[in-house]
Amino acid sequence: MMLLNGYSWLPGLGRTPAPTRLLGVRATALRGPDAVRFFYDERHVRRHGALPEPVRGTLTGKGAVHTLDGEDHHRRKAMFLALLKEPAHIKRLADEVDAAWDAASARWPGRKVILFEESGRILTDAVCRWAGVQLPPGTLPRVAADLQAMVDGFATGGPRHWRARRARGRQERQFQALVSGVRDGSAVVPQGSACDVVARQPSLSPRTAAVELLNIIRPTVAVSWFVAFTAHALWRWPGQRQALRDGGAEYARAFAHEVRRFYPFAPFVGGRAVDTLTYGGVEIPKGSMVLLDIYGQNHDNLLWPDPYRFAPQRFLEREPGQDDLIPQGGGDPALHRCPGEDITVTLMAQIAARLAALDYEVPPQDLEISLRRIPALPRSRVVIRVR
Numbered sequence: 296m297m298l299l300n301g302y303s304w305l306p307g308l309g310r311t312p313a314p315t316r317l318l319g320v321r322a323t324a325l326r327g328p329d330a331v332r333f334f335y336d337e338r339h340v341r342r343h344g345a346l347p348e349p350v351r352g353t354l355t356g357k358g359a360v361h362t363l364d365g366e367d368h369h370r371r372k373a374m375f376l377a378l379l380k381e382p383a384h385i386k387r388l389a390d391e392v393d394a395a396w397d398a399a400s401a402r403w404p405g406r407k408v409i410l411f412e413e414s415g416r417i418l419t420d421a422v423c424r425w426a427g428v429q430l431p432p433g434t435l436p437r438v439a440a441d442l443q444a445m446v447d448g449f450a451t452g453g454p455r456h457w458r459a460r461r462a463r464g465r466q467e468r469q470f471q472a473l474v475s476g477v478r479d480g481s482a483v484v485p486q487g488s489a490c491d492v493v494a495r496q497p498s499l500s501p502r503t504a505a506v507e508l509l510n511i512i513r514p515t516v517a518v519s520w521f522v523a524f525t526a527h528a529l530w531r532w533p534g535q536r537q538a539l540r541d542g543g544a545e546y547a548r549a550f551a552h553e554v555r556r557f558y559p560f561a562p563f564v565g566g567r568a569v570d571t572l573t574y575g576g577v578e579i580p581k582g583s584m585v586l587l588d589i590y591g592q593n594h595d596n597l598l599w600p601d602p603y604r605f606a607p608q609r610f611l612e613r614e615p616g617q618d619d620l621i622p623q624g625g626g627d628p629a630l631h632r633c634p635g636e637d638i639t640v641t642l643m644a645q646i647a648a649r650l651a652a653l654d655y656e657v658p659p660q661d662l663e664i665s666l667r668r669i670p671a672l673p674r675s676r677v678v679i680r681v682r
């Protein structure tokens with residue numbers, strides 16, 4: 296069903312909780328702030344055994360923080376939070392993105408640029424420098440393509456999936472060699488950098504350290520999906536360009552939140568019922584899947600009046616609440632919520648402002664975003680011609 300109906304599958308079931316099946320397993324789909332609190336309570340839902348192998352083999356890697364529960368999760372997550380939530384670290388990453396954008400965009404005037412691919416390379420360059428990972432000369436395009444491929448192929452059975460597996464295999468081998476080098480002293484990386492911190496975690500095998508380092512680098516490069524959506528929004532609603540130019544940092548941040556709410560990216564998150572549970576009068580069998588419908592909640596008209604209208608103003612007067620806007624999961628970041636959310640919003644706001652300031656035109660192309668393709672992406676990957 297997921298592969299056939301894409302993002303509309305869970306919202307299409309109507310009321311919540313909605314009994315369904317996922318890859319042959321019984322599942323119950325939930326949405327709404329109460330459901331977020333229910334879902335992130337470890338007395339109800341746990342992650343062990345929940346992520347299907349095709350997702351671990353492409354998107355997250357095996358043994359990743361996403362699959363841990365309880366004390367094991369808590370300890371591993373603390374490493375991510377310390378690296379990713381600290382404002383000074385986020386600022387340094389934003390500065391790297393600025394520098395990489397400047398270097399790349401100097402080559403754009405007079406050329407056609409495929410924004411999805413170009414931003415993937417900019418983000419790869421920036422996050423690798425920030426993390427203390429030195430890429431061998433000439434490898435940036437290949438590494439960026441591999442990191443995007445891992446995301447692009449997690450929810451399909453076709454060639455995109457096999458490309459994703461090969462990409463993960465290649466990059467895990469590279470990163471594992473780097474981790475081993477840091478440990479035996481043959482690779483020198485800046486002290487306190489993400490690479491240094493993750494590689495030196497005594498509790499992680501070299502393979503798991505590589506997986507987790509990639510779980511910082513790969514999703515940062517995935518911000519390129521939101522860059523493509525940002526450019527799509529600027530094309531679809533041209534008035535937003537002036538609003539961004541006039542609105543300063545506050546408007547750019549609201550715009551970033553609205554892009555994360557409006558456009559389809561992560562469809563849902565899932566875990567296993569710890570026990571036989573009841574939610575909203577519906578029984579959830581022990582061991583069955585519980586799904587938090589991200590796309591459905593971000594378009595729920597009880598939370599977002601006129602949800603299919605693109606309106607950054609929604610977020611001008613208020614920051615979103617912990618359990619209402621959930622493109623990167625909900626609840627407390629100490630639980631499973633994405634630890635990269637501050638980074639994502641910061642980079643998106645920065646790039647939205649840069650795109651609004653860039654002098655470019657959008658030549659004729661197919662910018663359709665199919666809700667059947669997970670992850671969704673404008674078909675043309677957004678080609679711009681920079682003047």
Ligand code: HEM
Nearest residue numbers: 360361511514515517518561564623624630631632633635
């Ligand atoms: C591109 C935009 C991003 C999206 C749409 C996104 C989405 C998500 C989602 C849906 C989850 C699962 C939440 C859950 O299981 O409840 C997650 C977890 C995670 N994300 Fe992100 N994310 C993004 C960017 C980032 C960035 C920039 C980083 C790191 C720099 C990051 C690192 C992680 C990690 C390590 C987890 C696992 C957390 C845990 O299980 O405790 N993500 N993300």
